[in-house]
Amino acid sequence: MKFKLSNFNYKLPKELIANRPVPHRDESRLMVVHRDTGKIEHRIFKDILDYFEEKDLFVLNNTKVFKARLYGYKEKTGARIEVFLLRELNAETRLWDVLVDPARKIRIGNKIYFGEDENLVAEVIDNTTSRGRSIRFLFDGTYEEFRKKLVDLGHMPIPKYLQREADEEDEERYQTIYAKVEGAVAAPVSGLHFSKQLLKRMEIKGVETTEITMHVGLGTFKPVEVEDLSKHKMDSEQVWIYPEAAKKINEALDQNRKVVSIGTTTLRALESSLTTENRIIPFNGWISKFIYPPYTFRLPLKLVTNFHAPMSTILMLKSAFMGHELMMEAYHTAIKENYRFLSYGDAMLIL
Structure with missing residues (x-):
């Protein structure tokens, strides 16, 4: 099937767009979607560790939002x-x-x-x-x-759709707790759900982490204005895949451990830095990869992501990652179950 822009439209009720974050980072809701069976579960984000074991690897984007x-x-x-x-x-x-x-x-x-x-x-x-x-x-x-x-x-560059000025809460919450490398003009929002307590629990359980940097630009959220997706051009975004991260990811995949990409930005960065043998290599440069179906992901990763806007490039990537029918079913379920959408909204774990 050849997908068009209109295939990615859905009706998002305004009242489901999160205007503020939940009081505690790791207590947003978590929809768990199993690609192999189509099963959908409803959990809390801090339950995410129930799906991972010792030596599994979380890949984090440590970009830091600046006051743009x-x-x-x-x-x-x-x-x-x-x-x-x-x-x-x-x-x-x-x-x-x-x-x-x-x-x-x-x-x-x-x-x-x-x-x-x-x-x-x-x-x-x-x-x-x-x-x-x-x-x-x-x-x-x-x-x-x-x-x-x-x-x-x-001022913190919170999204325009929030229709308000950034305040002290945004200064803290529109930033991951592991943000280090300044340069993003938008937060890697999937990472906003991680708290210090959750990272400590991961450490105790033996779930490992590694970090890359991808400076999220406005291109990630740039509206698609053409029905033919092949004519849409993504803006370039700067990426660093560090040697240590490449080594840890390759070793985990070789040993059949679970590797989970925290966010679609991380996933795009990793998919853009592969050799022909599907090995992650260290990389420092700019990427403009636009992923939409049909697309075959070369890395067997899991994905943590938020619920994104209709007809957005991130929605198209998720469709390619989890299958279009299952994605639309998950979104319609999220609306029915009153999940919170967009940057300050709830999360989805795709297994």
Whole structure:
């Protein structure tokens, strides 16, 4: 069957979109889906260890979200402008790729002022897309002082659909507890369910972990606007598969131990770093792999993921991973059972 965009539509009730995280990270709900039998179970996330044994391996994405959302004012008019930092292009010249909103107000040559003292200024250098701009920051200070200024003025980039400003709770909860390597503009949300207590229980049980880094970009959530999926292009995202992680994953697979990918970002990164013999190799670079059915996964992994939006690229990956009919059945069950959806929502374990 050739899949089209419309195959991935479903009706998501607004009241099921989680606006806030549950009080305790590991007490979100967990739907367990068995691909071999089609069986669906309803558990709590901290029960996840019931499905794993000593020496099984969890692969975590240790990317750290940075405060990518800034608010400034356009010179002369004073119009409030949101500047969303995507990636640093050149540290020496302080050149960045950004998104601006409202974009129609921002043209090449415009300046945007930030902060009450207005000593951080951005000049628009180029138009990259309808909302995208290249900007150069002008700041009288060292690079370290400049980066500190960005942190001081920045806001946690919680999703727009939440329709609210980020607050202190988001500062903590829109970040995994094992986040280390700064560079993501969106959280690897499957990892948000892990608590310190759960990681300690994993350690006691002998369930192992290893870490990779994939800086989640907005491309993961970029809407698919073509019915023919082969015409959709993913934005590039930066990945590091460390030698130690590659070694641990290969050894676990060789010994028929369970290996579970925490999140679709981790899964895409691993699938993008395989040799022809299906071995994970160390990797440092950019990937833009778009996974949609029909696709044969080359690694026999399990997957932890959240419940994602209709017609999203992540939904398409999950369809390829677990089979389209079973995925749609799981989603319809989740709606019927009032699971919480999207970034702060509940989790799914696919075995």
